[in-house]
Amino acid sequence: AREFGLDENLVASYDVTTRLAIAAGLLALRDAGIPLVMKHKPTTTGGRLPLGYRLPDSMADETGIIFASAFPGYEQLVQEMERRQRDELLAAQIEQLKKIVDEVGPLHAVTRRLEELKKLRGEPFGLDRKFIFRALSFGHAQFAELVGARGPNVQVNAACSSTTLAVSMAADWIRLGRCRRVLVVGADDITNPTLAPWLVAACWPPERLPARRSWNWRRCPSTGAATA
Amino acid sequence: AREFGLDENLVASYDVTTRLAIAAGLLALRDAGIPLVMKHKPTTTGGRLPLGYRLPDSMADETGIIFASAFPGYEQLVQEMERRQRDELLAAQIEQLKKIVDEVGPLHAVTRRLEELKKLRGEPFGLDRKFIFRALSFGHAQFAELVGARGPNVQVNAACSSTTLAVSMAADWIRLGRCRRVLVVGADDITNPTLAPWLVAACWPPERLPARRSWNWRRCPSTGAATA
Numbered sequence: 015a016r017e018f019g020l021d022e023n024l025v026a027s028y029d030v031t032t033r034l035a036i037a038a039g040l041l042a043l044r045d046a047g048i049p050l051v052m053k054h055k056p057t058t059t060g061g062r063l064p065l066g067y068r069l070p071d072s073m074a075d076e077t078g079i080i081f082a083s084a085f086p087g088y089e090q091l092v093q094e095m096e097r098r099q100r101d102e103l104l105a106a107q108i109e110q111l112k113k114i115v116d117e118v119g120p121l122h123a124v125t126r127r128l129e130e131l132k133k134l135r136g137e138p139f140g141l142d143r144k145f146i147f148r149a150l151s152f153g154h155a156q157f158a159e160l161v162g163a164r165g166p167n168v169q170v171n172a173a174c175s176s177t178t179l180a181v182s183m184a185a186d187w188i189r190l191g192r193c194r195r196v197l198v199v200g201a202d203d204i205t206n207p208t209l210a211p212w213l214v215a216a217c218w219p220p221e222r223l224p225a226r227r228s229w230n231w232r233r234c235p236s237t238g239a240a241t242a
Numbered sequence: 243a244r245e246f247g248l249d250e251n252l253v254a255s256y257d258v259t260t261r262l263a264i265a266a267g268l269l270a271l272r273d274a275g276i277p278l279v280m281k282h283k284p285t286t287t288g289g290r291l292p293l294g295y296r297l298p299d300s301m302a303d304e305t306g307i308i309f310a311s312a313f314p315g316y317e318q319l320v321q322e323m324e325r326r327q328r329d330e331l332l333a334a335q336i337e338q339l340k341k342i343v344d345e346v347g348p349l350h351a352v353t354r355r356l357e358e359l360k361k362l363r364g365e366p367f368g369l370d371r372k373f374i375f376r377a378l379s380f381g382h383a384q385f386a387e388l389v390g391a392r393g394p395n396v397q398v399n400a401a402c403s404s405t406t407l408a409v410s411m412a413a414d415w416i417r418l419g420r421c422r423r424v425l426v427v428g429a430d431d432i433t434n435p436t437l438a439p440w441l442v443a444a445c446w447p448p449e450r451l452p453a454r455r456s457w458n459w460r461r462c463p464s465t466g467a468a469t470a
Binding site for chain 2: 084085086091092094096099103106107111113123127146149150151152154155166167168169170171179187190215
């Protein structure tokens with residue numbers, strides 16, 4: 015967040031693929047020599063409120079974005095599901111111990127464990143109302159909002175050829191006059207600790223599978239972001 | 243599966259969005275008057291092995307597919323995570339009871355419950371090696387394989403405007419000669435019992451939220467498939 019001058023709370027709400035896409039997109043704009051300029055909003059008292067760095071007005075309408083990603087939004091979904099799972103697991107254990115206390119009386123070993131579990135559980139799980147916007151693949155739209163790109167905007171997936179296909183689409187858009195420039199950003203990260211146990215582990219023969227969470231999944235080379 | 247003459251095991255391995263996309267795609271081919279013909283493979287003994295119904299050879303190379311979907315593959319991911327969660331929950335409860343037996347001796351109420359839980363758990367959870375192909379958005383490729391469409395092939399997402407955007411892409415492909423016809427299929431289903439608690443519930447104000455699994459999510463009108 016700091017390296018790119020972005021709000022930390024905003025970045026925290028992005029899926030990992032969105033974060034990669036935005037970082038790669040900002041670097042691509044720099045490489046292409048396209049400057050971002052500070053936009054302001056006039057206030058009712060005649061002042062100017064800074065809105066943030068955006069594409070120059072002359073470029074905004076004519077800049078499209080294609081986000082190539084095969085697993086966008088999955089990290090947020092899995093993280094949230096694991097957070098609920100942890101809560102439900104503790105709740106089930108607490109219920110079980112309560113039942114034992116009811117049936118056989120307040121055994122010290124049981125009541126002590128019960129108190130520990132209640133402390134461990136803390137606040138019950140609640141789903142954030144904005145969750146759908148984190149789990150939905152939104153990197154293309156979030157990046158467009160951030161830099162003020164108002165041209166065509168989409169996420170595409172063709173598995174490993176997603177970015178190649180995105181580049182051909184970008185060429186189509188320019189040839190047909192849908193816009194004058196397209197930012198193509200590709201990003202996926204399935205070897206992070208959240209997704210690797212699901213998406214990488216599944217590709218391994220079970221007898222060679224390392225224990226969940228005990229292995230450095232990053233040794234699999236499938237994290238990355240690219241721009242064109 | 244039966245209505246469309248498809249293999250039931252194959253259909254079971256598809257995500258719900260893929261199932262909707264394939265059904266809508268087959269109906270669209272029929273509406274467009276494009277026949278599927280039985281393809282055969284020559285055998286070494288000079289016979290012919292039926293491969294299934296495919297596009298006529300004269301059309302296969304020139305038929306593209308665009309699958310418009312905002313939440314493809316999510317159903318499979320959530321189902322598999324809930325299957326693991328159930329297993330881990332039972333395992334944790336079993337562990338907890340074993341510890342109590344170790345500490346306070348074999349109380350009847352506890353050992354009885356322990357046996358029940360072990361029976362309930364059954365086989366420990368194992369991740370299917372093909373899981374990544376179910377969770378990855380693959381409807382476009384699976385449908386292409388099924389009907390033998392060898393033109394350009396992609397899944398696109400632009401949230402609620404996914405299908406509209408897909409139709410414009412299809413027009414681009416035909417205008418630029420990338421192929422002669424494009425099957426555009428749109429499918430999403432976030433109100434099924436697996437996904438609704440995550441994707442629909444998140445949009446509701448918490449005080450009006452119905453209890454998980456106790457409500458007919460289908461009253462929310464967001465399941466569907468469309469073709470063009």
